[in-house]
Amino acid sequence: xxxxxxxxxxxxxxxxxxxxxxxxxxxxxxxxxxxxxxxxxxxxxxxxxxxxxxxxxxxxxxxxxxxxxxxxxxxxxxxxxxxxxxxxxxxxxxxxxxxxxxxxxxxxxxxxxxxxxxxxxxxxxxxxxxxxxxxxxxxxxxxxxxxxxxxxxxxxxxxxxxxxxxxxxxxxxxxxxxxxxxxxxxxxxxxxxxxxxxxxxxxxxxxxxxxxxxxxxxxxxxxxxxxxxxxxxxxx
Ligand SMILES: [Zn+2]
Numbered sequence: 007x008x009x010x011x012x013x014x015x016x017x018x019x020x021x022x023x024x025x026x027x028x029x030x031x032x033x034x035x036x037x038x039x040x041x042x043x044x045x046x047x048x049x050x051x052x053x054x055x056x057x058x059x060x061x062x063x064x065x066x067x068x069x070x071x072x073x074x075x076x077x078x079x080x081x082x083x084x085x086x087x088x089x090x091x092x093x094x095x096x097x098x099x100x101x102x103x104x105x106x107x108x109x110x111x112x113x114x115x116x117x118x119x120x121x122x123x124x125x126x127x128x129x130x131x132x133x134x135x136x137x138x139x140x141x142x143x144x145x146x147x148x149x150x151x152x153x154x155x156x157x158x159x160x161x162x163x164x165x166x167x168x169x170x171x172x173x174x175x176x177x178x179x180x181x182x183x184x185x186x187x188x189x190x191x192x193x194x195x196x197x198x199x200x201x202x203x204x205x206x207x208x209x210x211x212x213x214x215x216x217x218x219x220x221x222x223x224x225x226x227x228x229x230x231x232x233x234x235x236x237x238x239x240x241x242x
Contacts, residue, residue, distance in 0.1 A: 007075045007076060008026070008035065008036055008037060008038060008039055008075070008076045008077040009037060009038035009039070010038075010039070010043075010077070011038055011039060011040050012039070012040050012041065012042045012051075012098075012211055013196065013209065016103075016107060016211035016212060016213075017214070018040045018098070019040060019097065019098045019100050020040060020095055020096065020097040020098065021038060021039070021040050021095070021096055022093065022094070022095055023036040023037055023038050023039060023055075023093075023094055023095070023096045024036065024037045024038075024091065024092070024093055024094070025088045025089065025090050025091060025092040025094060026076070026090060027076075027090055028087055028088065028089075028090065029078060031080075032080075032081050032083070032085060032087060033069075033078035033079060033080050033081065034055060034063070034065075034078070034079040034081060034088065035071065035076045035077065035078055035079075036055075036077070036079065036094070036096055038096075039068070039077050039079070039096050040053070040096055040097075040098045041053050041065060041068040041077070041079060041096060041098055042068060042103070042210075042211050043068045043069055043070045043077045043078075044067065044068060044069050044070070045070065045209065046208065046209055046210050047126070047127045047128040047129055047134075047210075048106060048110055048128075048129045048210045048211070049067070049106065049129065049130075050067040050068035050069050050080075051065075051067075051068050051098055051099060051102065051103055052064075052065055052066055052067065052068075052099040052102055053065045053068075053079075053096065053097050053098045053099045054096075054097045054099075055079060055081075055088070055094050055095070055096055055097075056094060056095040056096075056097060057086075057088060057092065057094055058092075058093060058094070061086065062097075063081050063085050063086055063088070064081060064082055064085065065079040065080065065081060065096075066080050066081065066082055067080045068080065079096070102131075103211065105131065105132045105241060106129050106131075106211065107211045107212055107213045107218075108213055108218060108219045108220060108222075108241055109129050109130070109132065109133060109134040109219075109222075109239070109240075109241060110129050110134065110210045110211060110212055111164060111200075111212045111213045111216060111218070111219055112134070112154065112158065112219045112222045112239055112241075113127055113129070113134050113135075113136055113239070114198070114200055114203075114204050114206065114208070114212070115154055115157040115158060115200070115203065115204065115216065115219070116136055116150075116154055116237060116239060117136060117204065117206075118157060118200075118203055118204050119150055119153040119154050119157065120136075120138055120140075120145070120150065120237065122138040122139060122140045123138065123139040124136050124137065124138060124139070125137045125138070125139050125234060129210075132240055132241045133225065133238060133239065133240035133241070134238070134239055134240075135236055135237060135238045135239070136236075136237055137230060137234055137235070137236045137237075138234065138235050138236075138237065139233055139234060140233070140234075140235050141232065141233055145227050145235060145237065147223075147224045147225075147226075147227060148224075150224045150227075150237065151222075151223045151224045154222055154224065154239070155221065155222060155223075157203060157216060158216050158217065158219045158220070158221075158222060159216075159217065160202075160203070160216060160217075161215050161216055161217035162200050162201045162202055162203055162215065162216045163200075163201045163214065163215055164198065164199070164200050164201075164212045164213060164214055164215060164216065165198075165199050165201070166196050166197060166198045166199065166208075166212075167196075167197050167199070168194045168195065168196055168197070169194065169195055169197055170193060170194055170195075171193055171194070171195060173195075174195045174207065180197070180205065180206055180207060195207045196208065196209055198210075198212060200216060203216075219241075220241060220242075221241065221242045222239055222240070222241055222242070223239065223240060223242055224237060224238065224239055225238045225239060225240045226238040
């Protein structure tokens with residue numbers, strides 16, 4: 007089992023860790039990591055695994071293992087292969103991660119500006135999107151941008167807490183994303199709260215205050231079928 011340090015502190019950029027296993031493909035499993043594993047529409051992090059002596063192994067992407075209890079750090083072909091038990095330092099590519107945290111948090115705000123069921127979404131590089139289950143056309147880019155930026159500018163604190171599966175079942179209205187159910191099985195679910203604005207289950211990485219999103223605009227609104235609108239945002 008890999009301890010998910012990024013979930014308790016999204017700003018943590020490095021940590022000591024121990025190599026637990028190396029997959030046949032050269033993927034490295036650690037006992038703990040600061041690298042977000044791809045999921046929930048957010049890409050896996052890049053970074054480095056630094057060995058004692060200072061030699062670094064580049065991590066191109068981070069994914070869950072087959073049973074989702076471990077996290078696998080994917081390295082380039084030909085990388086050095088460490089041994090289980092080896093003590094290392096795992097380092098996050100923060101320059102890549104921070105814009106993803108800003109976009110991800112902005113998508114929470116977008117789901118408040120457009121309070122419709124969400125059928126999908128993703129975080130890209132400096133941009134992201136949500137798909138809404140709505141029929142009506144006439145969504146206005148400028149209008150949504152203004153409302154979104156107004157929420158950003160409230161500089162509301164973003165925090166999280168854990169609840170039990172039973173508490174979530176008792177409050178089904180918390181789940182906005184129909185296609186991405188909150189992860190089950192661990193007996194607890196992480197609720198992310200943007201004070202006075204939004205509360206929903208989410209396992210992603212967020213900024214600490216909405217003001218850190220910066221300037222964001224709606225870049226595109228696409229019709230995806232009769233009952234679906236895709237709204238794209240980007241950082242500027
Ligand atoms: Zn989130």
